[in-house]
Amino acid sequence: MTTGLPQCVQELIGKPQYKEQTEFPIEMGYVYNTCAAVQNGNPIYWDAEIAEQVVGGPIAPPTMLSVWFRPHYWSPGAAGERTALQTHFDLKRLLDLPEAIVSGNEAVFGEPVRMGDTLTTWQVIRSVSEFKQTRLGQGRFWTIDVETYNQRGEWVGTESYTCLGYHRQETSA
């Protein structure tokens, strides 16, 4: 068992949380934005005929999986900044670690995400480490899995995030 881990955090490990659906049907505009941002000229994202021939119609790049679950920065009735990967922010708060970065990412891709799809996801905290001294400061690493399925019940992917929450190391001038 990890040393000094609050009971409320221990109880969250392995528990599915924050089941939610995409806020809008999967759409091509974000696919173009993503491909343009990295100059990805793969014709399955730019040419409808080639998309039909190769993948049976327009799809999103597999690595966009997490993109579909980030909330709008603001929406009517929302209070304050809305954040994705809520379990990550919960851990920052519960462990009193004000700064955090994503240090590693693993994704496994299933059925392609198609235009008009509605996706469902949930998050599971897999582990929280002991306190460690890092280049950025003292903190803990944690791993969160995000499982995603489409409206046909087909598995479309799982992403695992390894994050470091930390107290910033003070440097002398």
Place this chain on the structure above:
Amino acid sequence: MTMPRSLTAADVKEGQALPPLSHAVTATTVVLGALASRDWRPMHHDKEFAIHRNGVKDIFINTPNNAAWFERYITDWTGPKGRLGRMKFKMKRPVFPGDTMVFNGRVVKTFADDAGCQWVELEVTVSVDGQVNTECQARVAIPADEHDNPWQRKANGWRP
């Protein structure tokens, strides 16, 4: 647009190097990638926040955009029938505006699974000034031959 040729199993050997890709990163590169991935966190667009809250020298490329760059690099090489099955990466150092990212890749292993899917395992790195900033291991399916197409694999035929 004409259909580019896709690699098949006969084109790929273990130890083979992928062609390098170089890209000069600007603040626009970072912000484009963050907004395209709907990542509104300030360390990817607000330099003051990045310096004073994250303790780094500038805004930096975010995780999903990192993944999109790796995907682009890999499928530039495989052609459109290349289908990513798995990708893992570790960011050792952030990539900042002013850096030139250099992608390099190498075929670690090729094999066909029990369903007949032809897999290529790759090691890919992003380096800046000769230092590795991000390490990536990826598994991508390519056609076994000119008649095969990994995108047609479903359910038990797709085992990434």
